[in-house]
Amino acid sequence: MTAGDRLTIRARQLLTMEGPARLPPADGAPAREAGVVGLREDAVVVCRGGLVEAVLPADHPDAPAPDREVEQLMPTWVECHTHALFGGARHVDFALRNAGRPYVEILEAGGGILSTVAHTRAESAEVLEETLRERLMAFHARGVDVVEVKTGYGLSVEEELRHLRLIDAVARRVPVRVIRTCLAAHAVPPEFRERRGEWVEAIVGELLPRAVREGLVDQVDVFCDRGAYTVAEGRRVLEAGRALGLGLRVHAEELAWTGAARMAAELGAASADHLEHITGEDVAALAAADTAAVLLPLVTTFLDLPERAPARALVEAGVRVAVSTDYNPGSACSLDLSLAASLACSLHRLTPGEALRGVTRVPAEVLGVASAFGVIRPGARASFLSFSLPDWTAVPWLQGELAFRPEAGMRREGQAAG
Ligand code: NIG
Ligand code: FE
Numbered sequence: 001m002t003a004g005d006r007l008t009i010r011a012r013q014l015l016t017m018e019g020p021a022r023l024p025p026a027d028g029a030p031a032r033e034a035g036v037v038g039l040r041e042d043a044v045v046v047c048r049g050g051l052v053e054a055v056l057p058a059d060h061p062d063a064p065a066p067d068r069e070v071e072q073l074m075p076t077w078v079e080c081h082t083h084a085l086f087g088g089a090r091h092v093d094f095a096l097r098n099a100g101r102p103y104v105e106i107l108e109a110g111g112g113i114l115s116t117v118a119h120t121r122a123e124s125a126e127v128l129e130e131t132l133r134e135r136l137m138a139f140h141a142r143g144v145d146v147v148e149v150k151t152g153y154g155l156s157v158e159e160e161l162r163h164l165r166l167i168d169a170v171a172r173r174v175p176v177r178v179i180r181t182c183l184a185a186h187a188v189p190p191e192f193r194e195r196r197g198e199w200v201e202a203i204v205g206e207l208l209p210r211a212v213r214e215g216l217v218d219q220v221d222v223f224c225d226r227g228a229y230t231v232a233e234g235r236r237v238l239e240a241g242r243a244l245g246l247g248l249r250v251h252a253e254e255l256a257w258t259g260a261a262r263m264a265a266e267l268g269a270a271s272a273d274h275l276e277h278i279t280g281e282d283v284a285a286l287a288a289a290d291t292a293a294v295l296l297p298l299v300t301t302f303l304d305l306p307e308r309a310p311a312r313a314l315v316e317a318g319v320r321v322a323v324s325t326d327y328n329p330g331s332a333c334s335l336d337l338s339l340a341a342s343l344a345c346s347l348h349r350l351t352p353g354e355a356l357r358g359v360t361r362v363p364a365e366v367l368g369v370a371s372a373f374g375v376i377r378p379g380a381r382a383s384f385l386s387f388s389l390p391d392w393t394a395v396p397w398l399q400g401e402l403a404f405r406p407e408a409g410m411r412r413e414g415q416a417a418g
Contacts, residue, residue, distance in 0.1 A: 007047040007382065007415050010058050010066035011073035013392045014043040016376040017361040022318040026351060036353030037074070037392065038375075045073065047382035050417035054378060068413065070386035072395075074356065076145040076412070077385070078374050079337050080363035081249075081273055081294050083183070083328035084135045084149045085163055087128060088119025090329040103303050103331065104255045107227045113153070113187040116329055120153040120163070128163075129170050135327070136174045138335045142403045143385045143410065146364065146373050148179040150221055152186030155199075157207045160184045164216040179367045181219040181249060182211055185229045185237045200233050204240040212244045218368070219270070221249035224260035231259045238267050247368055253277040254299070265289035271322065271366045274299070275309040283310065287317040292366050294322045295350075295358065297343035298332035311348035321350070322366055323358035339400030352393040382414040 016038035023036055033039075044063045046054040056063045093106055093115070106112040120128070132149070139147050149167050154160035164180060171178035184203045192199035211217040220241030222234035228251075229237075238248050247270045252260035254274035264272035265285040272286060273294035286293060293314045300308065314321055323344040326332040334340075341355045350358065364374025372381045387395065388409030395402065403410050 005048055005415075006053075006064065007068075008044050008064045008066045009047070009073060009384070009386075009413055010042070010044045010069045011071070011386070012042060013072045014040040014045065014055070014376065015072065015074035015356065015392055016040060016055060017075060017357060018375055018377055021320065023315060023354070025316055026312075033351055033353040033393065036351065037356055039392070045376060045382075045384070047415050050382050050415045052376055052378050052380045052382050055376060070388070070413065071409075072387040072389055072392045073376075073384050073413065074392070075360045075374050075376055075380070075385070076383045077143050077337055077359045078146040078363040078367065078369070079139055079144050079324055080148050080271070080322055080366045081296065081324035081326050082147060082149055083152060083326070084147070085128060085132050085151065085167055086116050086120050086153050086329050087123030087131075088116055088329070090116060090333075093330060097303065104227045107187065110190065112330055114190060117153045117155050117187065117189070121159055125162070125166060128166050132166065132170045133174060135335060136170065136176050136178070139337070140174070140176050142335070142337060143412065144176065144337055145381070145383050146177045146179065146367060146369055148181055148219070148367055150181040150183040152183030152221075152223070155184065155187065155189035156191070157202055157210070160207055161210060161214070161216070164211055165214075168216050177369065177373070179218050179369070180216060181221050182208065182217045182241075183221040183223065185222040185234060187223070187228060196233070200236055203237050208240055208244055208246070212246070217246060219247035219249055221251065223251040224258055224263070225251060225254050226256035226258065231263050234260060235263055235267070238263075238269070242267065249273065253282070261286060265291045270368070273324070273326075275314075276305055276307040278310065280313070283313050283317045283319065286314070286319045290320070292320040292322055292362055294324050294363075294366065295344050295348055296324055296326040296332060296340070297347045298334050298340050299326050300347055301343065302332045308348060311344070311350055315350070315354060320362045320365065321354060321358050322362040323350070323355055324363065336400050338398070338402035342396045342399045345396045352396050355396045381417065384413040386411050386413045
């Protein structure tokens with residue numbers, strides 16, 4: 001840091017992530033890709049007090065002499081979909097599935113998510129806090145500054161509240177901004193199997209109001225799919241969350257088409273996630289509502305799903321597309337967002353620019369933190385990643401563990417918040 005608490009970083013390629021919210025159609029031209037990431041060549045970022053003060057061409061008369069010079073500079077990354085608070089392991093499911101038993105059958109037979117519910121309920125606060133802290137630090141070490149964490153392995157009012165309090169306690173101890181999401185409508189709790197409507201009413205009438213009163217929750221999510229909740233049940237929970245001022249998220253159309261994505265659009269949800277089974281009409285509905293799509297390509301590989309979310313159609317329709325790990329024990333057990341970004345290119349055919357926007361600006365918008373994270377503009381956090389690559393489009397070419405790849409030369413840059 002220099003005198004006056006000012007830091008100036010000069011980058012040969014500065015990826016600001018600024019520019020139009022809706023992307024123009026992909027035409028393969030470098031100019032379009034440059035626009036996707038808000039590329040500025042040979043620019044400086046001036047920081048003060050932990051915030052970006054100015055972005056200027058390096059030869060601008062007001063540009064201070066740089067303290068650091070790097071090849072590429074971009075915002076730190078944002079992880080918008082995890083189930084990082086859980087106890088136990090799911091290696092047994094993994095082996096069963098690989099021997100031919102489908103995910104949804106294991107779930108419907110009372111295993112899957114429900115086995116993690118049993119383990120998590122039985123786990124001490126100390127162990128759950130410590131494992132969550134370690135997982136968030138693993139994201140941080142990989143260049144991630146914001147992580148969303150969902151509940152959904154408690155499935156009783158008191159246990160869901162216990163998990164929200166644990167997430168909140170850990171959030172205060174880590175250098176990561178944590179967004180707290182209540183996913184009480186994840187699996188149907190075993191105690192409510194024959195009277196699931198009562199559980200939905202408990203979420204709506206008791207859990208969400210108490211969580212909001214205690215200041216423990218930012219968003220509400222529902223798993224609307226075959227073997228989980230119906231669209232009508234999901235709508236009931238989301239409408240209650242909306243009335244309480246929470247952001248809305250939906251696990252939609254992963255295992256089968258149910259109409260959940262259309263409902264997410266109708267309710268103005270921040271995102272619809274998974275989307276393996278969506279139709280052209282659903283794509284149009286998400287675009288019209290400006291509901292973002294979250295691609296989870298690690299699930300595609302972990303569950304070997306035959307269907308793909310139609311990522312190109314989503315981008316071409318003007319839907320904002322984010323990419324996430326979905327870190328959880330059952331359907332995607334990796335903390336590596338850079339692997340998800342790379343797979344979003346190879347499995348979903350995103351361009352490098354679309355994938356990088358999908359781990360910075362779009363997830364920051366989904367989580368409601370885009371004024372501080374995911375973009376480099378005056379007023380945003382001075383928290384960046386630098387690389388020493390031949391070109392910025394090489395970032396997703398490195399297939400995972402980017403932070404630990406010598407050829408990437410990845411480093412954290414910037415200033416701690418003032
Ligand atoms: O996003 N789909 C529902 N929930 C998680 C999986 C959770 C689990 O299997 O434990 C998901 O894939
Ligand atoms: Fe998920």
